[in-house]
Amino acid sequence: MYTQALDIPDADQRARQAMAPAAEAGEKALQAQFDAKIDADRRIEPQDWMPDAYRKTLVRQISQHAHSEVVGMLPEGNWIARAPSLKRKAILLAKVQDEGGHGLYLYSAAETLGVTRDAMVDALHSGKAKYSSIFNYPTLTWADVGTIGWLVDGAAIMNQVPICRCSYGPYARAMIRICKEESFHQRQGFDALMTMMKGTPAQRDMVQDAVNRWWWPVLAMFGPPDTDSPNSALGMRWGIKRISNDELRQKFVDATVPQAKILGVTVPDPRLKWNEERQHYDYGAIDWNEFWAVVNGNGPCNKERLATRVKAHADGQWVRDAALAHARKQQQRSMKEAA
């Protein structure tokens, strides 16, 4: 489950073997050009030369991100048939469909780096690839659906808006549309919870219970503390990551606590307190043992999520086969017409 070093073609290595010394000088020049572009905050595009480690880091992050969107459809998808009204059902259907779309843009962005979609999907299904820890928690009541929108999508926006300025063009462009849709997702979650908070005591309890269960996993979702984040230094140097895990977590807490007050829910952290000196909220300790257990496949729903995903892929095989057969027929027909 642990590392996600996908076997993408090492084009630079092959080229080096063929033309050793001359190529080395050429590569130094290419590296200098690449560094200058990064320093000038210009975009790297698929046709540009890039160091192999930059390519691999992007494939790792973008494919994990794509998997998170696709697996992220499952916890909420469970509630489509049980939504409390036609309006809520239509909203939830649209949201889950959006997440599928995000996965597709992101797989496409990763494909521009030379990895195939089949390889990425295989890595997810075999348990080799990571996806966000947050989707391994259960959705026990309707309030969980609203809480995912409010907190999980709220966290996603905080993390993803800076990626719109990522140095890799296709990833940055995909993120612009994704972030617009995430804003709608966050708003619909807040709205669903607000409606419940204006309802019966039982509905309010349900919201509080969901917030109690999701708060800490959402804080952990931003990734390990900066001091334990092995990928941050290069991610920052290359302009892939613009704001650190801890800074984003702090921004999220600062933005979300006032929203909790408006909603009328309590944040389940006795150590949460405004710090006048720092001009930020202080918050309690995150359980990093739980986070790593979940990332390592031992969360409450990891096995169920992966099994559901694998089954959905296998069940859809006939659709992919039919689409390919149709495309082949169309191609043959147009070749006949052209002959």
Ligand code: BYC
């Ligand atoms: N879960 O060195 P670090 C969404 C891994 S979609 C699992 O800080 P990096 C949504 C990390 O991969 C949410 N693993 O890494 C969708 C690394 O392992 P590897 C997904 C995690 O890359 C549908 C190791 O821990 N968002 O919100 O610098 C509905 C060390 O971490 C997690 C994205 O993917 C985690 N939470 O920073 C609703 C955004 N955190 O790969 C909502 C794009 C860390 O070395 N990704 N790890 O084996 C990123 O911004 C960054 O990749 C991260 C991690 C901040 C997640």
